[in-house]
Amino acid sequence: MADQTALIVIDVQNVMFETPGMIPYNGSQVLINIKRLIEEARKADIPIVYIQHTTEGIGSEFEQDSRNWQIHPAIAPQNGDTTSLKYTYDAFCNTELNAKLKKLGANKLVFCGLQTEVCVDTTVRSAKAHGYESILVGDAHSSYDNDVIRAQDIVAHHNNVLNRRFCTVMPTSDMKF
Numbered sequence: 089m090a091d092q093t094a095l096i097v098i099d100v101q102n103v104m105f106e107t108p109g110m111i112p113y114n115g116s117q118v119l120i121n122i123k124r125l126i127e128e129a130r131k132a133d134i135p136i137v138y139i140q141h142t143t144e145g146i147g148s149e150f151e152q153d154s155r156n157w158q159i160h161p162a163i164a165p166q167n168g169d170t171t172s173l174k175y176t177y178d179a180f181c182n183t184e185l186n187a188k189l190k191k192l193g194a195n196k197l198v199f200c201g202l203q204t205e206v207c208v209d210t211t212v213r214s215a216k217a218h219g220y221e222s223i224l225v226g227d228a229h230s231s232y233d234n235d236v237i238r239a240q241d242i243v244a245h246h247n248n249v250l251n252r253r254f255c256t257v258m259p260t261s262d263m264k265f
Contacts, residue, residue, distance in 0.1 A: 091221075093265060094194035095129040097122060098139045098179065098201030098208055098229075100163055103149060103156035112202060112230040113239030119162050121228040121260040122200045126163055132265035135192045137170045139179045141207060177210040180218055189220075196221045198263065199255070200228035204239075204246050213254050222255035225263055 100122060105115060112118060129136050138159055143150040150157050152173070159165055170192070172185040179185050189197070197220045199212055208229045215222045226247040231239045251257040 091196045092135075092193040093196045093198060094135045094137055094189060094192055095125055095198045095200070095265075096137050096139060096179070096211070097126070097159075097163065098199065098211055099141045099203065100138075100160045100201050101140060101150065101156065102158050102160055104202045105160060106156070110232050112232060113243060114227075115230055118200075118202075118228055118230045119160065121225065123163050124260055125198070125200055125225060125228060125263060128263070128265050129198075130166075134265045135170060135194065136165070137172060137185070137188065137192075138165050139185070139201070139207070139211070140171060140173050142173045142175055144175070174207075177207045178214045179207065179211040180214045186218055194220075196223075198223045198225060198265075200225045202230055204229050204231035205242050206231075209246055209250065212250055216254045223263070224250055224255045224257045225260055226257040227259050 126136055141150045142152050165171060170188055172183055172188055174183050197215050201208055212222055212224055231242045233239045247257045
């Protein structure tokens, strides 16, 4: 069976860029890199799957259909793209993602998005457990500074830890679909 790749865009939602005091590390460049990946995937006829973190309850941070919940307009889905809602940090846990990927024939996944140490890390590790070969685009995911560690160090650490154990990490410039 030939490899069928899918690009997985994790939680690039408005709230991740619009929350006061929460600025994603290298956020503008990360958005540019994700946009480039999407454009290249479209040219190569690679399916694009958008993951949307979703919380229940009126007024909750990621309330479905709210402005916070919407995919960032710079990389918004187009007709033919796939979306998958998730309610935990793992995009595979109690979702339709695995079934949607199987329907697309995907066996190789390319990951980008937010938040590095939470949903990106958890989903990349889960992809390995689900039998997928994966690539994490090392300069196309991001996080935020916290009281313990700078976001720049979070990204670097996760690129180092995930590489070769759970996925291959490479920069946007080396990613070929």
